[in-house]
Amino acid sequence: MVRHSKLQKQVLSLYRQFLRAGQDKPGFLPRIRDEFRENSRLKKTDVMHIEYLYRRGERQLEQLKDVNTKQLGTFSKSRET
Amino acid sequence: MAAVCTASRVLTKKVLTAKALPAVCQSSSRKFHFSIYGNRDANNAKVSDGISTQYPVVDHEFDAVVVGAGGAGLRAAFGLSEAGFNTACVTKLFPTRSHTVAAQGGINAALGNMEGDDWRWHFYDTVKGSDWLGDQDAIHYMTEQAPAAVVELENFGMPFSRTEDGKIYQRAFGGQSLKFGKGGQAHRCCCVADRTGHSLLHTLYGRSLRYDTSYFVEYFALDLLMEDGECKGVIALCMEDGSIHRFRSKNTVIATGGYGRTYFSCTSAHTSTGDGNAMVTRAGLPCQDLEFVQFHPTGIYGAGCLITEGCRGEGGILINSEGERFMERYAPNAKDLASRDVVSRSMTIEIREGRGCGPEKDHVHLQLHHLPPQQLATRLPGISETAMIFAGVDVTKEPIPVLPTVHYNMGGIPTNYKGQVINYSPEGGDKVVPGLYACGEAGCASVHGANRLGANSLLDLVVFGRACALTIADICTPGEKLSPLKPDAGEESVANLDKVRYASGSMRTSEIRLNMQKTMQNHAAVFRTGSVLKEGCDKMDAIYQTLDDIKTFDRGIVWNTDLVETLELQNLMLNGVQTIHSAEQRKESRGAHAREDYKDRMDELDYARPLAGQEKKPFEEHWRKHTMSNVDVKTGKVTLKYRPVIDHSLNEEDCTHIPPAIRSY
Numbered sequence: 001m002v003r004h005s006k007l008q009k010q011v012l013s014l015y016r017q018f019l020r021a022g023q024d025k026p027g028f029l030p031r032i033r034d035e036f037r038e039n040s041r042l043k044k045t046d047v048m049h050i051e052y053l054y055r056r057g058e059r060q061l062e063q064l065k066d067v068n069t070k071q072l073g074t075f076s077k078s079r080e081t
Numbered sequence: 082m083a084a085v086c087t088a089s090r091v092l093t094k095k096v097l098t099a100k101a102l103p104a105v106c107q108s109s110s111r112k113f114h115f116s117i118y119g120n121r122d123a124n125n126a127k128v129s130d131g132i133s134t135q136y137p138v139v140d141h142e143f144d145a146v147v148v149g150a151g152g153a154g155l156r157a158a159f160g161l162s163e164a165g166f167n168t169a170c171v172t173k174l175f176p177t178r179s180h181t182v183a184a185q186g187g188i189n190a191a192l193g194n195m196e197g198d199d200w201r202w203h204f205y206d207t208v209k210g211s212d213w214l215g216d217q218d219a220i221h222y223m224t225e226q227a228p229a230a231v232v233e234l235e236n237f238g239m240p241f242s243r244t245e246d247g248k249i250y251q252r253a254f255g256g257q258s259l260k261f262g263k264g265g266q267a268h269r270c271c272c273v274a275d276r277t278g279h280s281l282l283h284t285l286y287g288r289s290l291r292y293d294t295s296y297f298v299e300y301f302a303l304d305l306l307m308e309d310g311e312c313k314g315v316i317a318l319c320m321e322d323g324s325i326h327r328f329r330s331k332n333t334v335i336a337t338g339g340y341g342r343t344y345f346s347c348t349s350a351h352t353s354t355g356d357g358n359a360m361v362t363r364a365g366l367p368c369q370d371l372e373f374v375q376f377h378p379t380g381i382y383g384a385g386c387l388i389t390e391g392c393r394g395e396g397g398i399l400i401n402s403e404g405e406r407f408m409e410r411y412a413p414n415a416k417d418l419a420s421r422d423v424v425s426r427s428m429t430i431e432i433r434e435g436r437g438c439g440p441e442k443d444h445v446h447l448q449l450h451h452l453p454p455q456q457l458a459t460r461l462p463g464i465s466e467t468a469m470i471f472a473g474v475d476v477t478k479e480p481i482p483v484l485p486t487v488h489y490n491m492g493g494i495p496t497n498y499k500g501q502v503i504n505y506s507p508e509g510g511d512k513v514v515p516g517l518y519a520c521g522e523a524g525c526a527s528v529h530g531a532n533r534l535g536a537n538s539l540l541d542l543v544v545f546g547r548a549c550a551l552t553i554a555d556i557c558t559p560g561e562k563l564s565p566l567k568p569d570a571g572e573e574s575v576a577n578l579d580k581v582r583y584a585s586g587s588m589r590t591s592e593i594r595l596n597m598q599k600t601m602q603n604h605a606a607v608f609r610t611g612s613v614l615k616e617g618c619d620k621m622d623a624i625y626q627t628l629d630d631i632k633t634f635d636r637g638i639v640w641n642t643d644l645v646e647t648l649e650l651q652n653l654m655l656n657g658v659q660t661i662h663s664a665e666q667r668k669e670s671r672g673a674h675a676r677e678d679y680k681d682r683m684d685e686l687d688y689a690r691p692l693a694g695q696e697k698k699p700f701e702e703h704w705r706k707h708t709m710s711n712v713d714v715k716t717g718k719v720t721l722k723y724r725p726v727i728d729h730s731l732n733e734e735d736c737t738h739i740p741p742a743i744r745s746y
Contacts (some may be wrong), residue, residue: 075113
């Protein structure tokens with residue numbers, strides 16, 4: 001079977017950390033899942049982009065773990081009929 | 082679905098195209114609805130069909146939030162952290178890039194290293210410099226705290242220039258005198274060669290790293306979260322990933338700086354856009370004394386870069402085309418070290434009367450080549466380089482071409498001497514707005530009144546930054562429970578953001594900004610006339626209306642500088658209309674506001690003549706009062722009220738207040 005590359009393992013580890021960190025604070029999990037699913041569409045060869053998103057994700061994870069971050073909500077505009 | 086995603090869209094949710102809203106309003110006037118999970122439940126990731134645009138909002142809770150990380154913001158932030166408060170510092174720039182870094186001159190403090198000195202003489206100079214529009218209790222507070230503040234900075238490690246015996250070198254600066262104006266020039270300005278602001282900011286930044294303040298860098302603060310007249314936090318846009326963040330806290334400190342960019346030619350950075358003043362205006366609170374805009378006498382002709390007043394302090398002189406030191410005629414005692422507004426006006430008069438230098442006779446010269454080159458190299462290295470780069474001039478051989486340029490805003494968010502933001506009503510007097518504080522150039526305590534003395538601004542930053550931290554430590558305790566906030570607080574800011582992001586009118590942001598800057602430069606300059614101001618007011622009102630017709634090009638949410646510049650333009654416009662309307666209404670000349678049609682100062686008594694037998698004019702008939710301006714954001718209409726000046730000091734035995742007198746240098 002095709003093993004994960006180092007970068008893939010890093011991304012998966014980040015995803016795991018995010019899921020763990022987002023468990024106790026309302027609203028984060030759906031968005032974490034959506035972001036990772038969306039960005040999983042990137043080609044494996046687009047390393048620059050993946051690394052940029054990974055670095056950004058690390059910063060966002062730090063912020064999520066911070067005790068002062070409380071919840072994630074959404075402002076949504078309804079589509080007009 | 083193709084795997085190709087453009088860089089700007091990959092990192093956010095898929096944004097479905099927003100249909101245009103129909104002419105008929107929907108049942109709720111609010112366009113955005115807040116929910117924790119969007120339109121799905123906690124576990125199910127399915128998105129409902131009814132959503133067209135979504136903005137994720139992260140909520141944070143802190144004990145105190147400081148907006149702005151310049152001199153005042155950093156001092157307030159680590160002062161609060163030192164007192165044990167859980168503090169967040171929200172800034173749109175990295176702290177060491179704030180405009181404080183560009184300050185050159187120095188900090189005034191009555192340390193008495195060059196000759197005997199007393200802070201009460203500094204108090205007198207500041208009150209006189211403000212043309213008796215400054216609140217004397219705040220000035221008393223600032224000048225009394227000055228020596229302690231400078232010693233504290235020195236203990237933080239700020240590398241002041243030193244005298245031969247190792248004490249802090251103090252240079253002469255504009256408007257500073259000894260013995261209440263009768264003892265000649267005072268040497269009171271502590272400096273670091275001519276890069277004091279740079280050293281100050283880097284020292285404060287280094288010091289702030291010792292404390293556990295949370296920095297939110299490159300977060301653009303959109304608005305205050307106000308509920309029932311109380312400030313409960315700030316809502317900000319993270320520029321890096323386009324998410325919205327709400328910072329809930331009991332105490333918010335605004336230290337966002339001035340708004341020099343309303344003018345075409347200014348010494349300020351492109352980021353000086355008056356965001357704090359605009360946030361307060363949108364919250365329905367007044368701004369104070371915005372018509373007082375300081376024109377620094379020596380900004381490089383053409384480039385607008387600043388040449389510090391310290392040059393004149395070290396012995397530089399201003400000369401006209403005839404080689405005459407013209408300041409001797411306008412200010413016989415202080416000459417080139419008169420107060421900045423006096424010097425700017427003198428330069429403008431010389432140019433107007435045809436004695437300007439250069440082929441178009443539209444600037445004057447600042448001569449430094451008569452000073453020993455070694456002194457120029459030790460005390461003024463920065464401006465030597467600036468003059469070479471921006472004017473192509475070698476200061477040891479040729480004079481620098483200079484022109485009065487917009488430099489500082491004396492006005493801002495009205496506060497008391499403790500740094501608490503106040504609202505004024507004639508019946509109730511000053512009323513504190515709970516939870517909101519302001520310091521630095523964004524605040525108006527008011528220590529500078531109608532004109533600021535050089536080197537008082539850096540002092541203002543550290544003293545009132547610390548004062549805000551001390552006041553908050555006095556009133557609140559760390560870890561207090563936050564009062565509840567409506568779940569959809571900040572909805573209008575997000576709606577505005579969305580509107581600007583998808584704006585498709587006909588005028589670009591840069592066009593509208595240029596129109597505004599040219600109008601302000603032509604109509605509200607050093608000398609102002611009633612008819613020209615009125616024309617400027619009408620033009621500014623028209624330009625304000627064109628904001629509805631704005632066009633932006635970048636529809637993304639990540640690093641959308643088009644969006645941020647447009648939000649900054651909205652902030653600049655609010656500041657600009659208040660400035661020009663307040664200037665048009667003030668029918669007198671005071672400090673930096675000089676009217677050709679009303680050349681004199683109009684106080685409650687005529688201080689040019691003996692006071693005995695004079696009757697005090699009623700409040701409505703004289704102009705020794707603060708302007709409080711409000712704007713109706715939808716229509717752009719400015720309403721003005723007036724608030725009396727505080728004439729008593731904090732402690733009359735310690736320091737008697739200075740009664741108004743004729744201001745001459």
